[in-house]
Amino acid sequence: MNYQIIEKKVFLIFKKFGLNHNHSKICSKAIINAELVGAYGHGLSRLKMYCTRISKKLINPKPKFKIKKISPSITHIDADNSIGFVAADIAIKKSIQNAKKTGIGLVAVKNSGHYGLSGYYAEQAVKKNLITMIFTNAPPAVAPHGSLKALFGTNPICFGCPTGNKIPFILDTSISMINRGKIRFAEINKLNIPKGVALDKFGNPTINPRKALYGVQLPIAGFRGSGLAWMIDILSGVFTGANYGGKVKDPFDDFSGPQGVGHLFLTFKSNLFVNNFKKKIKKNIKTIKKLPKIKGVKDIMYPGENKFKRFRLNIKKKLVIPKNIKKDLSTLLS
């Protein structure tokens, strides 16, 4: 199917579930973007979950955002259990506004939910010539170093900056060996997950996605990755007033209350300290692309390049939608 057709369907589904026109637009765009960049774990595979949570009144389709100005640079947002996409959209726009005015923008969000890909919001800031760092916490998936029990989310670190060309530099990396979304995608599509990325609930290595979801995901680089996950939980949870320390609820399995996710959006003007940031970063990328390559590597890519190229390719093609998701779409619309 043409991606615009599916986007329209998703838009109509969100409208049907009570979101207003603008919010439905924001959500459908974000979900289709995830499909187009190939991040299927953050795309249509979550649509049914969002709708279920709206039905169960765990996502508020008509949130009243409390936006508190702390200073011309700093804003706090209580998202009133909004769907994450909308909370993040408001927050990144506010952070951009603050940075444009004062050079630096810091926006904290509490009472939010899963917002898809951090990189999607980073792109908005980069288009406005800003450097950005974005943090969000997530439901328990990764065990703190030394422990057997999942508590941290796969908590991504996201960084974006302009490059002086069409493809922005967008690093969007979870601190787990693999994204939880990819494990969910494998589960739904009956695939195995790679070795060395997860343990089952007894602490044994597993390639079964279902066992991994009930077990523990492994952080990158042992104590280093565990420390980064903790840092991100502090920045997006403890600092913002959101849930933290394992209290962010899993959107798929936990219907005991709203998720309570927190996010932090930091933005800087890229020319704060130099007047030729774009020229410098362009030179930087050029230098690195020219380095001697490992056998078999055609092109040294910068973070975000791959995703952007997939996006550019996919908007010209029809989206391939798995059967179960086609079924979701028609059930949710009917």
Next chain:
Amino acid sequence: MNYQIIEKKVFLIFKKFGLNHNHSKICSKAIINAELVGAYGHGLSRLKMYCTRISKKLINPKPKFKIKKISPSITHIDADNSIGFVAADIAIKKSIQNAKKTGIGLVAVKNSGHYGLSGYYAEQAVKKNLITMIFTNAPPAVAPHGSLKALFGTNPICFGCPTGNKIPFILDTSISMINRGKIRFAEINKLNIPKGVALDKFGNPTINPRKALYGVQLPIAGFRGSGLAWMIDILSGVFTGANYGGKVKDPFDDFSGPQGVGHLFLTFKSNLFVNNFKKKIKKNIKTIKKLPKIKGVKDIMYPGENKFKRFRLNIKKKLVIPKNIKKDLSTLLS
């Protein structure tokens, strides 16, 4: 030897090499702190190198700092090829000042040098009840993902925040599998390095520290670690106006000019969005410490705890100084 005695010696050495009283104090304190926390690669093992670079006029012992106020929150510092310790000390103090005034502080430094442990400066901010993130770049050590040639430094990510108890939360992690300082320490002391942390210059795995120094260090988690290293080079190099993209000079081997290191110091008031940050983080740490432990693990520690405990132990003991460093101390003083 008692650590105070060695600190005094180091102080006198820096004075002898032309630093003023205050700057010599800052440097000797930072170096002894590295010894006390057990980060030997950032301690006395570098003293001779600093002095050599001062003698060769690659470190300016009498720097004239250009401190430019961009806004009440934002400051830019041209460190005039100062020794890194002094530049970082001025920068973190300025960042603290800005955050105390406006809630957020951002200080960028260019024309600086190696400043030892990022965590040492983070501690200063945390003592003032701030949350902090600190980035610095470093000489080429890690190859960009897909390339065979070292270009990124081991570029640490540092994050600190108050904990409501005496031991601050200080994550200070390089994005390489092992700190370059540890490889240098192994080289000097004729030890092997662990497997899987470095390749020699031909791309073969090595446990020989000398071969590793002339080869490539491996980043944590492949493309993720490579991306983080690149992010840090952009934040502390491209953004600040410092050297970047492999142009930061190795202080031990490259005498063709000053190092040109860049740093970025970011600080926030911890109570910007909640009025009980300390209570929350205390609860967070308590929850995590109580989790079921992996067999053999006695205590789940938070980042910085181990270092703090080593510090507390070591200030009561005599410092054990390797022979070659004892020799350095007396040669440099004579």
